[in-house]
Amino acid sequence: MTPALRFRGITKSFFGVKVLQEVSFVVPGGQTVGIVGENGAGKSTLMNILGGNLQPDDGEMEFDGQRYAPASPGDARRAGIAFVHQELNLFGNLAIAENLFLGGFPWRARWLPWIHRRRIHERARQWLAEVNLPHAPDTLVERLSAGERQLVEIAKALAGDARLIILDEPTTSLTAVEAERLFAILGRLRQRGISLIYISHSLGDVLRLCDQVVVLRDGAVVAQAPARELTVERIVAWMVGREISQLFPPRTGQPTDRVLLDVAGVTQPGVVKRVSFQLRAGEILGLSGLMGAGRSELARILFGLDPCAAGDVRLGGESLRGQPPRERIRRGLALVTEDRRWDGLCAEATIGDNLTLVALPNLTRSPLAWVDRAAAGQAVQRIREAVRLTPAARDEQPVKTLSGGNQQKVVLAKWLLNEPQVFILDEPTRGIDVGARYEIYRLIQELAARGAGVLMISSEIEELIGLCDRILVMRRGEIRDCIEPAAFDRERILRAALHEEVGV
Amino acid sequence: MTAPVGRSLGLLLLNQASLVLFAGVVLTFGLMSPAFLQPANASNILIQPASTGILAVGMTFVLLTAGVDLSVGAIMFVAAAVGGKLILGGWPFGGVLAVMILIGVLYGAMNAWFITQFAILAFVVTLATRYFGRGLGLRITETRAMNLPESFYELGAARVLGVPLPILVFALIVVVAHVVLTRTPFGRQVYAVGADVEAARKAGVRTRAVLFAVYVICGFCAAAAGMVALSQAPAVSPTFGNNREFMAIAAAVLGGTSLFGGRGAVFPGTVLGAVLIQTIENGLTILNVNSYLYPLITSGVIFIAVLLDATRCRVLAHVNRRKIFVETGS
Numbered sequence: 001m002t003p004a005l006r007f008r009g010i011t012k013s014f015f016g017v018k019v020l021q022e023v024s025f026v027v028p029g030g031q032t033v034g035i036v037g038e039n040g041a042g043k044s045t046l047m048n049i050l051g052g053n054l055q056p057d058d059g060e061m062e063f064d065g066q067r068y069a070p071a072s073p074g075d076a077r078r079a080g081i082a083f084v085h086q087e088l089n090l091f092g093n094l095a096i097a098e099n100l101f102l103g104g105f106p107w108r109a110r111w112l113p114w115i116h117r118r119r120i121h122e123r124a125r126q127w128l129a130e131v132n133l134p135h136a137p138d139t140l141v142e143r144l145s146a147g148e149r150q151l152v153e154i155a156k157a158l159a160g161d162a163r164l165i166i167l168d169e170p171t172t173s174l175t176a177v178e179a180e181r182l183f184a185i186l187g188r189l190r191q192r193g194i195s196l197i198y199i200s201h202s203l204g205d206v207l208r209l210c211d212q213v214v215v216l217r218d219g220a221v222v223a224q225a226p227a228r229e230l231t232v233e234r235i236v237a238w239m240v241g242r243e244i245s246q247l248f249p250p251r252t253g254q255p256t257d258r259v260l261l262d263v264a265g266v267t268q269p270g271v272v273k274r275v276s277f278q279l280r281a282g283e284i285l286g287l288s289g290l291m292g293a294g295r296s297e298l299a300r301i302l303f304g305l306d307p308c309a310a311g312d313v314r315l316g317g318e319s320l321r322g323q324p325p326r327e328r329i330r331r332g333l334a335l336v337t338e339d340r341r342w343d344g345l346c347a348e349a350t351i352g353d354n355l356t357l358v359a360l361p362n363l364t365r366s367p368l369a370w371v372d373r374a375a376a377g378q379a380v381q382r383i384r385e386a387v388r389l390t391p392a393a394r395d396e397q398p399v400k401t402l403s404g405g406n407q408q409k410v411v412l413a414k415w416l417l418n419e420p421q422v423f424i425l426d427e428p429t430r431g432i433d434v435g436a437r438y439e440i441y442r443l444i445q446e447l448a449a450r451g452a453g454v455l456m457i458s459s460e461i462e463e464l465i466g467l468c469d470r471i472l473v474m475r476r477g478e479i480r481d482c483i484e485p486a487a488f489d490r491e492r493i494l495r496a497a498l499h500e501e502v503g504v
Numbered sequence: 505m506t507a508p509v510g511r512s513l514g515l516l517l518l519n520q521a522s523l524v525l526f527a528g529v530v531l532t533f534g535l536m537s538p539a540f541l542q543p544a545n546a547s548n549i550l551i552q553p554a555s556t557g558i559l560a561v562g563m564t565f566v567l568l569t570a571g572v573d574l575s576v577g578a579i580m581f582v583a584a585a586v587g588g589k590l591i592l593g594g595w596p597f598g599g600v601l602a603v604m605i606l607i608g609v610l611y612g613a614m615n616a617w618f619i620t621q622f623a624i625l626a627f628v629v630t631l632a633t634r635y636f637g638r639g640l641g642l643r644i645t646e647t648r649a650m651n652l653p654e655s656f657y658e659l660g661a662a663r664v665l666g667v668p669l670p671i672l673v674f675a676l677i678v679v680v681a682h683v684v685l686t687r688t689p690f691g692r693q694v695y696a697v698g699a700d701v702e703a704a705r706k707a708g709v710r711t712r713a714v715l716f717a718v719y720v721i722c723g724f725c726a727a728a729a730g731m732v733a734l735s736q737a738p739a740v741s742p743t744f745g746n747n748r749e750f751m752a753i754a755a756a757v758l759g760g761t762s763l764f765g766g767r768g769a770v771f772p773g774t775v776l777g778a779v780l781i782q783t784i785e786n787g788l789t790i791l792n793v794n795s796y797l798y799p800l801i802t803s804g805v806i807f808i809a810v811l812l813d814a815t816r817c818r819v820l821a822h823v824n825r826r827k828i829f830v831e832t833g834s
Binding site for chain 2: 073074077089090091092093094098102103104105107113114115117142
């Protein structure tokens with residue numbers, strides 16, 4: 001019998017924000033437990049603690065009747081806990097068998113560090129049979145499809161004597177057929193007495209596969225119940241059930257009828273499919289969806305960073321087809337990326353330099369002329385006031401010394417100097433505390449009030465409900481719903497964002 | 505199931521590019537000068553790449569981990585300078601060779617220590633130690649050319665069972681390197697580290713130890729390459745080994761080793777790349793091409809090597825791109 005895993009009062013904070021609060025539940029031996037929750041509910045943090053990548057601030061875990069406190073991924077593996085991540089940890093340049101035994105190859109002899117090929121092939125063949133994968137053990141992993149790689153990961157877990165396997169969104173990159181195959185394998189694992197933790201947004205799958213379902217919301221367990229007593233509607237209600245606690249600044253403007261950005265049938269194979277919508281002057285258009293639904297990828301295509309196979313994007317009536325990002329910026333498009341530290345800011349450079357980066361061409365008479373320092377200084381001053389950047393920060397100070405909220409203001413301000421017509425904001429409030437959020441919201445509303453169009457990508461539904469004039473919902477690269485304010489409803493958005501099984 | 509057939513075929517051609525190039529080069533030179541295809545020259549084509557080839561074998565280990573070692577030419581120089589001094593000072597051969605190898609290993613360990621301990625980019629560390637090594641070598645030789653005794657030359661011309669010694673040393677190093685890379689846990693872990701350090705660490709690989717080892721191996725090979733080069737032309741000039749690192753990188757990359765790590769092989773890849781480069785040089789000599797054109801042609805070869813690698817990586821990245829949804833019916 002496989003031992004049980006217990007979480008007792010696990011608590012974890014990041015920078016003073018509680019991500020997990022006293023999480024306690026049990027994964028009984030040999031059972032499959034589904035963990036569900038919105039993006040940011042704390043699932044990944046909990047799994048990182050379980051896998052030894054993070055240490056809890058408080059609370060403890062128990063596995064196999066003993067205290068289990070992994071300090072590293074190696075500890076978790078040795079305890080018999082294996083992960084199959086959404087982003088697979090396989091090496092495409094190595095053979096299947098080598099991937100299975102990478103951490104501890106069997107040697108030919110004790111004194112000879114020579115891989116015992118016959119033995120690893122035999123054992124690999126045995127585990128591959130276990131997961132129904134009819135490939136030779138010396139096949140390179142890069143030749144396998146996404147579904148087949150998933151099965152290799154499971155074989156790897158089995159080869160490492162795992163007694164508990166955690167599957168994190170295992171079906172997102174699988175076809176329906178491949179998913180069915182995976183489910184059949186999971187059924188076999190269960191018969192072998194292996195415990196499974198199954199994390200997924202596909203609630204239909206969770207109900208089908210799991211014995212128990214644990215619902216996380218805001219870092220706390222809100223429900224744990226046997227799957228056969230549950231329905232998808234019930235789970236969605238638990239996942240959602242929260243009053244809108246954040247305050248949103250009052251709306252100052254109204255959307256007009258003038259179309260700024262006209263997206264028609266934008267398609268890129270494997271990324272987005274027939275995406276069409278219109279963004280009007282003065283409008284804040286929300287774009288909701290789960291992680292990996294294609295929202296950021298759509299933003300990159302609109303901005304000209306990634307190719308677009310079919311469809312057209314028009315800005316102010318003019319087609320942007322084939323235009324590079326530089327030209328799109330010139331015509332009034334602005335993109336604030338998801339990760340401001342990597343993409344949006346030069347973290348080592350000063351505030352002043354960051355602010356003038358985009359508008360630099362406007363501050364000189366020709367590309368070779370000197371930057372007009374006085375003009376630049378004035379522009380920086382004007383814009384700092386416009387975004388209410390903390391007065392304590394000097395222009396010469398490196399951007400990385402600012403708080404998250406102020407960094408995001410610098411990113412926004414940087415674009416303001418260029419006076420764009422259309423802003424694409426990708427998760428503009430990620431990692432920003434509640435107080436600073438209000439300021440960012442106010443800035444976004446001011447942009448719209450001045451006649452700009454804002455496309456706002458966010459994983460936080462209440463943020464979109466509180467701020468937007470309309471909300472689009474994406475799933476698997478397609479727009480599945482367009483919701484008007486009268487129909488704003490967390491449940492409807494979540495339904496559209498989750499899998500087909502929900503409320504068809 | 506797998507990547508489309510057309511794309512795999514393109515990838516196959518890209519992977520065999522060095523072979524195609526080699527055939528083209530031999531054919532071109534052969535047509536232009538009959539002397540090129542004479543048996544005497546054929547053995548030259550095998551002997552001359554020995555030094556560059558050994559250097560490139562060490563470089564292959566480093567490149568496989570997505571690193572680079574710009575100091576190998578300098579290591580050759582330092583080892584040869586010290587070795588030359590000792591020979592002239594009357595040391596026995598065996599002792600001199602041992603000291604030269606030790607210098608290579610220690611130099612590699614110094615590179616490795618900076619790279620793994622302080623997490624500095626290999627490019628920066630080895631660029632610095634390259635200049636350090638060249639400076640040190642000039643200091644030891646007092647910037648004068650050092651002519652070594654004839655006996656050293658005899659070593660280069662010596663044959664064991666009819667095989668010239670330089671070829672034998674090269675072959676031995678290639679065989680050992682090939683076996684280590686393909687058959688030992690360490691070798692396979694080198695590939696894993698090059699593909700994704702973080703994932704390798706999660707898979708239980710001691711990534712720092714692996715990284716340390718590849719630079720030591722590279723230093724060892726550089727010293728060995730220095731010895732072979734001395735046996736072929738027994739003099740240590742102030743430019744000894746200068747810029748050889750680029751020939752070594754070009755040889756490895758031409759042979760299919762990626763600058764981005766995780767892909768490549770010593771045999772046949774790097775060996776073929778080294779032979780290819782040396783063959784071009786050899787052909788140019790036989791055709792009596794103006795020697796001022798050599799750098800231009802060398803740069804062309806390096807450019808082709810890097811272009812091939814980049815194209816290969818782009819094709820691979822395209823094949824392996826993460827999909828948001830799966831196209832039905834394809």
